[in-house]
């Protein structure tokens with residue numbers, strides 16, 4: 001029998017197949033959808049990792065107050081570890097970053113600029129719609145030097161700015177009922193602010209001069225900072241600069257290596273850690289997806305065995321009227337491949353839909369949403385190829401069995 | 415003397431059921447001539463179907479040889495045997511054995527697909543043969559949408575579509591009422607007369623055996639007698 005005829009008969013078999021075949025197809029659909037969705041996350045992660053690692057921010061350090069030791073991290077206001085038996089005075093003493101720390105940093109030759117930042121959650125409203133977003137108060141004279149995000153519209157904050165904000169791309173484009181443009185007024189905690197710039201990112205953050213932020217964000221004390229962002233002069237000397245900064249700050253804050261109450265982290269280091277975490281998580285998820293594909297393959301094999309049994313009589317008839325073993329083998333193999341293919345195609349459609357929803361489903365809990373998801377043509381071709389191969393592999397033994405049936409025995413089968 | 419198309423030489427067929435051996439054919443030797451109309455008769459269990467399966471190359475003998483058009487069928491490789499079977503032999507079964515998911519047309523077309531006919535001539539031939547058996551208006555019906563007699567006519571069309579030299583019919587009327595059965599038999603008879611095919615009919619019904627020119631009577635796996643009925647004329 002010609003190949004095109006074998007394909008036609010195999011396809012008809014899928015079309016006329018019972019509910020069971022469709023259930024089998026669902027098995028493959030789930031496996032392929034999972035693989036596609038997970039690969040799309042992986043691709044999104046990879047894009048983000050690459051863009052972070054290769055671009056800006058390698059010369060930036062973030063300093064925060066608090067104890068960082070082992071796995072635990074105790075922020076400002078929390079009692080330092082080991083002090084639970086101490087006096088109430090010791091436990092209530094806040095660990096903060098203040099003006100002296102800024103002075104210390106500015107005195108270090110390796111340090112180029114220091115940006116003082118405070119951060120909090122605020123109510124924002126625009127044209128009647130409101131919500132809670134993150135607000136960062138920055139030292140507007142240096143902020144543009146320590147931010148890696150570019151401006152999409154308008155401008156950065158300026159030293160002379162009063163009552164103005166720069167907002168994240170997502171807040172501008174789709175957070176409210178209408179997009180927010182340059183020079184529009186946002187109401188933040190009851191006060192009106194003019195938007196002077198929109199960032200080229202997908203965040204909903206708001207940035208404003210720190211002096212104003214102290215008035216807007218509740219419970220902030222003047223001249224206490226949540227983070228100090230430091231730009232060093234020479235990225236090549238990153239490790240030496242970190243050591244230098246930690247040394248000087250310990251001296252100024254009267255702490256030792258073991259009682260250090262602040263932490264210095266480099267953007268580069270954080271990114272590398274995050275990249276490693278993300279790729280191992282990605283590998284883990286892919287393994288789970290692969291397992292579901294294997295389960296799908298077992299389903300195909302099972303359906304094929306049943307189908308060969310069910311079609312034994314027809315195989316006998318076909319052999320009586322001139323089918324060769326090879327014809328039967330081809331028809332059943334193609335049938336299995338079609339089941340794989342149909343499952344694969346439906347799976348890809350579901351996978352693409354799923355990959356669109358996943359970031360939202362996972363929320364901000366994981367570092368996923370930032371990079372978004374990305375379904376590449378390669379992953380689609382790979383999924384189709386894999387599902388067809390899975391079908392053929394799973395169908396090969398039943399198909400071989402079918403082809404070897406003796407015509408008399410097959411005809412006798414009821 | 416006409417050419418011998420089929421020759422069974424001391425053929426034994428022994429079925430093994432666990433430890434028990436059932437000899438279904440015991441040393442059958444017979445020659446069938448080209449263009450003959452042969453009826454194989456005998457009681458149920460006498461070995462008729464077993465003999466039919468061997469003649470049709472669906473099975474191989476335990477002992478002895480089957481020669482079809484001077485080929486020893488037990489020496490042919492599987493794929494040659496299948497092609498040979500497709501070209502040379504047409505089967506008609508008691509239970510019609512049509513493929514339920516296919517239309518009458520597709521069922522009849524199937525042997526030509528195995529023989530790799532080109533699409534146009536295969537379709538033309540299929541239409542011709544379905545018209546000949548009187549099913550021109552039922553071509554696209556599924557087997558379940560046809561009566562028993564109509565299904566058997568589809569099955570006859572399928573057996574003839576590749577223009578085989580030999581048509582094997584195993585109790586073709588067994589599932590039909592006597593009127594429809596008679597029609598089917600007359601169709602076979604017409605084929606024999608008009609197309610010169612070799613027809614081998616298995617039946618336990620003596621009324622049908624009278625259509626045949628040669629009658630082979632089986633009993634307990636052996637040939638009791640071979641009777642020529644010269645009253646049957648082409």
Ligand SMILES: Nc1ncnc2c1ncn2[C@@H]1O[C@H](COP(=O)(O)OP(=O)(O)O)[C@@H](O)[C@H]1O
Nearest residue numbers: 429431436438457458459460461462463464465
């Ligand atoms: N596949 C088989 N396995 C075991 N015994 C069989 C098989 N086929 C036929 N037989 C036995 O062989 C004998 C002849 O059977 P069969 O050729 O079908 O007779 P008929 O067609 O004349 O009724 C019977 O006793 C039957 O039970």
Ligand SMILES: [Mg+2]
Nearest residue numbers: 462463464584
């Ligand atoms: Mg029988």
